Each structure stands twice: as C-alpha cells, then as structure tokens.
Amino acid sequence: MTLIAQLQQCLGADQVLTSPEAQASYLKDWRGRYQGRAQAVVLPTTTQAVADVVRFCMSAGVPIVPQGGNTGLCGGATPDASGKAVVVAMTQLNRIRSIDATNFSITAEAGITLDQLKAAAESVDRLYPLTLGAGHLTTLGGTLATNAGGLQVLRYGMTRDLCLGLEVVLPDGTVWSKLSGLRKDNTGYDLKQLFIGAEGTLGLITAATMKLYPLPAARALIWLNLPDVSSAVDRHALAQTVFAGAQTASELISATTLSLVRQHLPEALLPTAVGAWPEAWALMIEVSAHDADFLQALLCAWQRACATAGVNAGYIATAPDAQAQLWAIRKGLAESQKREGLAIKHDVGLPISRIPQFIDEASAALQKRFPGIRIVAFGHIGDGNLHFNLSYADPVKNAGLIAQSAEANAVVYEVVGRLDGSIAAEHGIGQLKPTWLAQHAPAGSMALMRQLKATLDPQGLMNPGKVLV
Ligand SMILES: Cc1cc2nc3c(=O)[nH]c(=O)nc-3n(C[C@H](O)[C@H](O)[C@H](O)COP(=O)(O)OP(=O)(O)OC[C@H]3O[C@@H](n4cnc5c(N)ncnc54)[C@H](O)[C@@H]3O)c2cc1C
Structure with missing residues (x-):
C-alpha cells in the first residue's frame, strides 16, 4: 500500500490533502517569505492518529513537518521545495481535556488556538497569560514548540515557564505522556523541556498541561512619548521599582515603526488625550491588579515617583476602551510591516541596560554599509527583547x-555578540537562522544538540532543515 493510501485509510480521505489548491495555505508561511511543497497535508484529530501518521512516515522514510497555526516568523512550519514531506497540521486536535481551577491548571490538545485557551481559562475566572498579536491563529503546540514569548513575559514568563506537563509523539511513533499538573516534581530529568523550543525537530507535541493565574480585576496602560531609548530604559526601571510584580508589560516602539501602522492601519488611532504621536520613541507600561483600589494606589505611587525624578508620568489609560485602542496599535505592528513588504527581521535578546548601546552601534554600522536603510525597531523592553x-x-x-540579508545579519549579529546578547530571543531558529545558530552557539552546544537529535530521531526525518543543519 502507498503511504498516501495508508494515511487515507487511517485518517479518512478528507483529512489527507493532496491537491495543490487544498494544500496552498499550509505551504506558505505567514510573512510570505517561504514557499514549500508536500506530498500530503494531513489533519489528525487524535493523539493515536498522530502516532499512526508518524509510524507510517518513518517506515516510508518520509520527512514530517509539524504545523500549528502557521504564524511562526522563521519558516519552521514550511516544508522544503522537494515535495517529499508530509505536513502534519495539528489544528483539528484541539479539545480542552480538563480544567482544574483550584490547581490553577488546564490540559488541552496542541491544536487549540491561544484565544480559545484564554477563553476557556476565563470561563472559570482564570487567566492564561501568554499574549501575542496572532492569538486567533497561533496554537498551543506552536507556542510550546517555539517557546513563544509575547507581551506578558515580564510578569508570567515564556511558554516554557507556563508548562507543567506534556504529551508528545516521539519520532518512532510511541507516545510519551506526563500531563501532570505538578509544580514540584524532581523525578529524574525534566524531559518536557527537551521538546519545548525544539521547533518540532524532536517530536510532535499533542497535548499539554499549562499554568493558570488569577484573572486581574483592574488594569491600566501608561503611554509615554520619549526622546531616546535611554529614557525608555530608565523609565522601565523606575516602573519596575514602583509596580514590581504588578507590571505586566513594557513595550518599546520607535516612531518609524509607528509610521507604518499609521500608513497601513489608519483605523488604529491614538487616543486624543495622548496628544501627538511620538517623534522618537513610545513606551507602553501595563499594570494589573486584583483590586481597583490597589491599582489606584499603584498609579498614585507612579505619579509621585515620576514627580520626584522630575520626569513626565505619561498618559495613563484606565478606561478599557482607551487601553484597547493603545493595544490595537501595538498588536498592529506585525501586520503593518507585512503590508509594507519584506524586511530582514531580527529578534535579538540583550541585557536591558545595553539596549541603547546596541541600537546606536548597530544603526551606525548599518547606515555605513547600507546608506539610508530604514530600521524598524520595537520590542519587549522589559525582557531585553x-x-x-x-x-x-x-x-x-x-x-x-533582501538579497544581501547575510551581510546585514552579520553586521547586526556582530554587535549582538559583542554585547553578550542572543540572536534568537523568542521566535526561534526555523529555516531562517540555523547557520547563524551554528556560529553563535556556545562551545559544545551544537555537538550536544546533534547528539540529542540523533538519539531521538536517528533517521533525521522530524522537521529536517530546521534548527540544525
Ligand atoms: C502578528 C504576529 C505577532 C506575533 N507576535 C509574537 C510575539 O509577540 N512573541 C512571539 O514569541 N512570537 C510571536 N509571533 C510568532 C508566532 O506567533 C509564534 O512563533 C507562535 O508560537 C507560532 O505558533 P503556531 O501555532 O503558528 O506555530 P507554527 O508557525 O505552525 O509552527 C512554528 C514551529 O513549531 C513547530 N510546531 C507547531 N506545532 C507543533 C506541535 N504541535 N508539535 C511540535 N512542533 C510544532 C513547527 O514545525 C514550527 O517549527 C507572532 C506572529 C505573528 C504573525
């Protein structure tokens, strides 16, 4: 029996897409930068079906490309151009298995979207905190596979920090499951960590148990127009000392970045009370509390601290509408850049204190090599990202x-390396950065990663060409 016939018999013919029209949206990444081909796109609905697909592909020697919402920004979910791969689209494996509100945990299947997971948590008065601009598409499995970050890492951590347990189909088709809701569990190696951030190269995540938090009762969002990045770093540090654990986001956006939002998303309006759009930089600081009075006390403390430091406290949005308006601007950054056209993207991690130096030195080096280049800089300043x-x-x-991407990357990564930074903070490696990873990984890391890969996936068929080349 052919592989396609095996897959059709196992999943049902309508869950195995072979025509170019049916496959099209699975073969191109969100940015439109990568285009691949596949002999089939399959849509399993159970863990057992995923395990069967993996066994069939492995015995046929066929590469597997796991895919969630296909919103990754490094081409990790796009197959290569050979047409040999089977794309395993996880979006129909998407049930909530259980919610334990008292244990503050939820167990769900990998294909559930982030927005669905958040809604399920809210239905029991809990918060699932991971927040990104593409939450209606992004899946739980994709966020685990990339160890996604987003807007609330400052308070709640990366996806890795939110994960209590995993269920994974290994490259040999067996199911490894440890869906515990335990916060303390030192029983040997913490195996789930291997699969988180592995971008589908070590196995297919089919379900996970994730942490939940109390749902904040009150939030405020502060918007500051600032003259330079050093002021933003200082104001972020001041906010940390005033708000401590109540500060849930700290976002930096350059005026150039905002100009693209204004051009492509004219519906994204700045509340009139802010006054003008920033001439140089904007900083957004979110504060969350479980009680409106406590929030007010924190905001008063902020105003006092700013007055003492002789700096502007910014526009403070307490009304939900005004906050939503400001978040719409922040969440529109990726979409407005997509509409503007292709760009060379960097997602770097730095010590927060060195962000101003990085921007100065990388910008100067780029302007020297590529005069007039447009730098669209923004990020999660509280995470040094x-x-x-x-x-x-x-x-x-x-x-x-774009044709000179390698040269531009070399300029940027030279500065990142010198300032003890990371070339991949939250988006992962995918097919965009494997050669840069090999150059920048600490001594011994690549050999250890290859050893792990060879042990778990000796045929090298799990998402080949991604992360390790
Ligand atoms: C508008 C927009 C805003 C974004 N903002 C952020 C942000 O703030 N922070 C951030 O970190 N990222 C952000 N991203 C990137 C993206 O959303 C994340 O990388 C996300 O985690 C990808 O999830 P996905 O379900 O779309 O995965 P996909 O893109 O489908 O896959 C990503 C990788 O994970 C693998 N994979 C997917 N599912 C599984 C699975 N079940 N098991 C094993 N491997 C799997 C794929 O093979 C691929 O390597 C943004 C993207 C967009 C489009």
Whole structure:
C-alpha cells in the first residue's frame, strides 16, 4: 500500500490533502517569505492518529513537518521545495481535556488556538497569560514548540515557564505522556523541556498541561512619548521599582515603526488625550491588579515617583476602551510591516541596560554599509527583547537589500555578540537562522544538540532543515 493510501485509510480521505489548491495555505508561511511543497497535508484529530501518521512516515522514510497555526516568523512550519514531506497540521486536535481551577491548571490538545485557551481559562475566572498579536491563529503546540514569548513575559514568563506537563509523539511513533499538573516534581530529568523550543525537530507535541493565574480585576496602560531609548530604559526601571510584580508589560516602539501602522492601519488611532504621536520613541507600561483600589494606589505611587525624578508620568489609560485602542496599535505592528513588504527581521535578546548601546552601534554600522536603510525597531523592553527589522521604502532597493540579508545579519549579529546578547530571543531558529545558530552557539552546544537529535530521531526525518543543519 502507498503511504498516501495508508494515511487515507487511517485518517479518512478528507483529512489527507493532496491537491495543490487544498494544500496552498499550509505551504506558505505567514510573512510570505517561504514557499514549500508536500506530498500530503494531513489533519489528525487524535493523539493515536498522530502516532499512526508518524509510524507510517518513518517506515516510508518520509520527512514530517509539524504545523500549528502557521504564524511562526522563521519558516519552521514550511516544508522544503522537494515535495517529499508530509505536513502534519495539528489544528483539528484541539479539545480542552480538563480544567482544574483550584490547581490553577488546564490540559488541552496542541491544536487549540491561544484565544480559545484564554477563553476557556476565563470561563472559570482564570487567566492564561501568554499574549501575542496572532492569538486567533497561533496554537498551543506552536507556542510550546517555539517557546513563544509575547507581551506578558515580564510578569508570567515564556511558554516554557507556563508548562507543567506534556504529551508528545516521539519520532518512532510511541507516545510519551506526563500531563501532570505538578509544580514540584524532581523525578529524574525534566524531559518536557527537551521538546519545548525544539521547533518540532524532536517530536510532535499533542497535548499539554499549562499554568493558570488569577484573572486581574483592574488594569491600566501608561503611554509615554520619549526622546531616546535611554529614557525608555530608565523609565522601565523606575516602573519596575514602583509596580514590581504588578507590571505586566513594557513595550518599546520607535516612531518609524509607528509610521507604518499609521500608513497601513489608519483605523488604529491614538487616543486624543495622548496628544501627538511620538517623534522618537513610545513606551507602553501595563499594570494589573486584583483590586481597583490597589491599582489606584499603584498609579498614585507612579505619579509621585515620576514627580520626584522630575520626569513626565505619561498618559495613563484606565478606561478599557482607551487601553484597547493603545493595544490595537501595538498588536498592529506585525501586520503593518507585512503590508509594507519584506524586511530582514531580527529578534535579538540583550541585557536591558545595553539596549541603547546596541541600537546606536548597530544603526551606525548599518547606515555605513547600507546608506539610508530604514530600521524598524520595537520590542519587549522589559525582557531585553528587541525586534530590529531592516528594509528600504523603495521596493527595488529593498529587493537588493533582501538579497544581501547575510551581510546585514552579520553586521547586526556582530554587535549582538559583542554585547553578550542572543540572536534568537523568542521566535526561534526555523529555516531562517540555523547557520547563524551554528556560529553563535556556545562551545559544545551544537555537538550536544546533534547528539540529542540523533538519539531521538536517528533517521533525521522530524522537521529536517530546521534548527540544525
Ligand atoms: C502578528 C504576529 C505577532 C506575533 N507576535 C509574537 C510575539 O509577540 N512573541 C512571539 O514569541 N512570537 C510571536 N509571533 C510568532 C508566532 O506567533 C509564534 O512563533 C507562535 O508560537 C507560532 O505558533 P503556531 O501555532 O503558528 O506555530 P507554527 O508557525 O505552525 O509552527 C512554528 C514551529 O513549531 C513547530 N510546531 C507547531 N506545532 C507543533 C506541535 N504541535 N508539535 C511540535 N512542533 C510544532 C513547527 O514545525 C514550527 O517549527 C507572532 C506572529 C505573528 C504573525
């Protein structure tokens, strides 16, 4: 029996997509940067079906590309151009298995979207805190496989920090399951950590138990227009000392980045009370509390601290509508850049104190090599995570720049390396950065990663060409 016939018999013919039209949306990444081919896209609905698909593919020597919501920004979910791979789209394996509100945990299948997971948590008065701009598409499995970060890492941590247990189909088709809701469990190696952030190269995540938190009762969002990045770093540090654990986000956005939002998403309006759009930088600080009076006390403390420091406390949005308006601007950054056209994207991690130096030195080096280059910089300043995207407004010049991506990357990563940073903070490696990973990983890391990969996936068929090359 052919592999396709085996898959059809196991899953049902309508869960095995073979025509180019049916496959199209699974073969191109969200940015439109990568395009691949596949002999089939399959849509399993149970863990057992995923295990069967993996066994069939492994015995046929066929590569497997796991895919969630296909919103990854490094091409990790896109197959190569050979047409040999089977894409395993996880979106129909999407049930909530259980919620334990008293244990503050939820167990759900990998294909559930982030928004669905958050809604399920809210239905029992709990918060699932991971928040990204593409929550209606992004899946639980995809966020685990990339160890996604997003807007609330400052308070709640990365996806890894939120995970209590996992169920994984290993490359040999067996199911490894440890869906405990335990916060303390030192029984040997913490195996789930191997699969979190592995971008589907070590196995297929089919379900997970995740932490929940109390749902905040009151939130405020502070918007500051600032003249330079050093002021933003200082204001973030001041906010940390005033708000401590109540500060749930700290977002930096350059005026150039905001100009693309204004151009492509004219519906994203700044509340009139803010006054003007920033000339240089904006900083957004979110504060969350479980009691409205406590929130007010925190905001008064903020105003006092700013007065003492002789700095502006910014526009403080307490009304939900005004906060939603500001978040719509922040969440529109990726979409507005997509509409503007391709860019060379960087997702770097830095000590927070070195962000101003990084921006100064990387910008100067880039302007020297690529005069007039447009730098679209924004990021999660509280996590030391900067998105530093490069383009030219002129499409012809931009195409030339994209062709020189390697040179531009080398300029940026040289500064990152010198400042003890990371070339991949939250988006992962995918097919965008394996060669850069090999150059920047600490001594011995690549050999250890390859050893682990060879042990778990000796045929090298789980998402080949991603992370390790
Ligand atoms: C508008 C927008 C905003 C974004 N903002 C952020 C942000 O703030 N922070 C951030 O970290 N990311 C952000 N991202 C990137 C993206 O949303 C994350 O990388 C997300 O985790 C990908 O989830 P996904 O379900 O779409 O996975 P996919 O894109 O489908 O896959 C991503 C990787 O995970 C693997 N994978 C997927 N599912 C599984 C599974 N079940 N088992 C094993 N491997 C699997 C794939 O093979 C691939 O390597 C943003 C993306 C967009 C489009």
